[in-house]
Amino acid sequence: MTLTMPAPITAEQLETRNRERLARAESLLRQLESASAPFTKGSVIAPLNDLHVELHNLGAECGIYIAMHPDQTVQQLAETLQREGIELGQRQLQSRRVYDALGAIDPASLDAVERRFVDISRTDMRRAGALLGPAERDRARALRAELTRLGQDHARNIRDDTRYIALEGTHELDGLPADYIATHQPGADGTIRISTNPPDHQPFMTYAHSDRARKALQTVYLDRAPENVEVLAALTRTRHELARILGYPNWARYNVEDRMVLTPEALDGFFTELDDASRDAAKAELAVLLEEKRIDHPGATTVGDWEWQYYLNRVKTKRFHFDAQEVRPYLEYGRVRQAILDLNSELFGMTFTPAVHEERWQPTVESFDVTIDGDPAGRISLDMHPRERKNKWFFNAPLRLGVGGKQIGHGVLCCNFPDPTTLSGPALMEHAQVVTYFHEFGHLVHGLARRKVPFVRLSRTEGDFMEAPSTFLEDWIYDYGVLTRFATHVDTGAPIPADLVKRLRAARNFGRAIRTRQLLMRSRQSLALHDGTRPGADPRVVEREINERYGLFEPIPGTAWPASWEHMDTDHYSAA
Ligand SMILES: [Zn+2]
Missing domain, CATH: 1.10.1370.40 (Neurolysin; domain 3)
Structure with a gap:
């Protein structure tokens, strides 16, 4: 059966559909704000959920097209619409009338799920500033808008930056799987180019014998999206200011308050447990990698950030007679x-x-x-x-x-x-x-x-x-x-x-302690950027500081990292 493919969605379709959503959400907000007592499921909960549906549909659709639509015009339009949707969402969250109306519904008239909806919605509203005075509310909304814009910049800078290295010859493909070599032959100008995209980058870091080429690739990989050094600093500064206006000492406390972990102290306690549980095993794994590296570089005292995956695979090949290439x-x-x-x-x-x-x-x-x-x-x-x-x-x-x-x-x-x-x-x-x-x-x-x-x-x-x-x-x-x-x-x-x-x-399981500690270090870095001790600091400096204390591998100095750290643009992964 041949499927008839409709043309990809256009900017006009996206705009029409989402302008309608914004209009419906706006009218639902007016309806909610003009509702009068007695406040009920029908007069408050149902229209509020309808409003959430409209704004979620807008945000979800725009989010997908921003990340994946091949047409830049559509991506830019989706960014604009996403900002408008978030702004309207913030106005709903800050509406004192809606907050009070939700609180005035007789809990006895609600089932358990509806009561949970009321509780969580009021928590969200308090956390958006519904209980603040008008000037602070406006400031909080302005800071949210700024965070949206910065988050979009952050994601776009990574999305638009693919780097390549030129190999010095076919010998720099030594060690790579035959299928990889076959698909990375010299181009018209005689050059073999390797990109920072995952299908190129990951196997290269695991298999390429050439230390020079691995290091060169990892260097450009870490140097992507350099504009995000500024953007990430602005994100942490703005998050801190927003948290303060909302009555929290720092962003970390604000951001984990509605998670299961509840407090940055509990989070830090969890880090300590993980640290204790993984330290010895990671040290032992690292010693094995170093021993393997000394076969190539006698007298080496460290394993580099551009080497550990390569030596890890070599150790697995020898110890467990498992070469990841065999599975490909x-x-x-x-x-x-x-x-x-x-x-x-x-x-x-x-x-x-x-x-x-x-x-x-x-x-x-x-x-x-x-x-x-x-x-x-x-x-x-x-x-x-x-x-x-x-x-x-x-x-x-x-x-x-x-x-x-x-x-x-x-x-x-x-x-x-x-x-x-x-x-x-x-x-x-x-x-x-x-x-x-x-x-x-x-x-x-x-x-x-x-x-x-x-x-x-x-x-x-x-x-x-x-x-x-x-x-x-x-x-x-x-x-x-x-x-x-x-x-x-x-x-x-x-x-x-x-x-x-x-x-x-x-x-x-070999290498698991190393991976655990790598993730732990990332989590500590994220927390350090948001714990209020240095809002707006250069993220490279904070990264280096944590890396010196907890890092296992020799870093590549002078790159823009952590500028291209994915997910740092969203609340979900900041400070956790
Ligand atoms: Zn996942």
């Missing part, structure tokens, strides 16, 4: 994609039917209508390969949230995996990339599973629980029974050998 021929993108759909069908009773729709933004995006146990559960879209001006990382976000009784959801995966349509050979994946695919797909499934929640505001998972379900799901991709279903050799069709999977599993 079994992990061709198309088969992996199908296997993930099949596995989710089996685990969660899902079906996937290819779909075309008016909201598509790029011809290569695949969409499916999904059922769970026979019930329509929404739609998913997979945008899986790098492009110019597309977000460079891996995430799941709704294009539309499923809201029970109101609308069916549409979840989107943004990934950057090897692209079968642009490579001259097969698009082979790293096992680690397949783990990421399954992880991100888990977020998608989790989103669909929440489709019956009747309130937009309650559909969001607790911030510090968000990663848990997807992390559990990663284990399946280490299961022999699961791998044998789809992992067949790209040339011979032979199934993945049991022995290889055994070695993959044995090698899995």
Whole structure:
């Protein structure tokens, strides 16, 4: 069957649809503000949820197009609309009349979910400044608008900055998998170029024998989006000022208050526990990497940031007889994609039917209508390969949230995996990339599973629980029974050998303490940027300070890092 593809969504369509949403939200806000006693479910809760639906739909759709639409005009328009939606959302959150009306509803007339909605909505409103005087409220809203603008700048600067290095010759491809070498041959000018996009960057850091080339690539990778040094400093300064106006000593306290962890002190306590639990194991792993490095560089005393993944793979090859390259021929993108759909069908009773729709933004995006146990559960879209001006990382976000009784959801995966349509050979994946695919797909499934929640505001998972379900799901991709279903050799069709999977599993845990401490260090850096001790500081200086105390690897000096640190533009990942 040939599917007739509608043209990608245009700026005009985006504008019309979202101007209508803004108008409806504006009119719902007027309605809420003019409601009079007695305040009820019907006069307050229902219109407030409707307003949330309108603004969430706007924000979600614009968020997807900003990150992934190939047309810059559409991206810019989506940024403008997103700012207007957030501004209107802030006016609702700061409305004292709505806050009081919610508080005046008789709790006995509400069920448990509705009471939770009232509580959480009032908390949100207090946290947006609903209880402040008019001048402070306006200032808080202005600072929010500034944070939106800075966040958009931050994401755009990373999105628009892909760097390349030129290799000094084909010998600098030594160590890389045959399929990678085949797809990275010299261009018309005789030069081999390697990009900072994940499908190029990740294997290169793992396999390339050339220390010079690895270091050169990692240097340009860390030097991306240098404008964000300023932007990140402005973000932390503005967040601090906003937190102060809202009555908090610093942004960290404001930002974790509505998480399970509750306070920066509890967060810091958790860091200490993790620190104690991982210290010795990480030291031992590092010593092994250093020993391996000394084979090439006798007398070396440190392992560099551009070397550790390479030596980690070499150690795994020797100790566990597991070379990650061995798995690649079994992990061709198309088969992996199908296997993930099949596995989710089996685990969660899902079906996937290819779909075309008016909201598509790029011809290569695949969409499916999904059922769970026979019930329509929404739609998913997979945008899986790098492009110019597309977000460079891996995430799941709704294009539309499923809201029970109101609308069916549409979840989107943004990934950057090897692209079968642009490579001259097969698009082979790293096992680690397949783990990421399954992880991100888990977020998608989790989103669909929440489709019956009747309130937009309650559909969001607790911030510090968000990663848990997807992390559990990663284990399946280490299961022999699961791998044998789809992992067949790209040339011979032979199934993945049991022995290889055994070695993959044995090698899995080596390096885990190092990774834990790397993440711990990032978390400490984020907290340090937001704990009020140095708002607006140069993030490179704060990063260096934490790295000197907790870092395991020799850093590359003088880059713009942490300018290209993804997710730092959002509240979710700041100070946590
Ligand atoms: Zn995740």
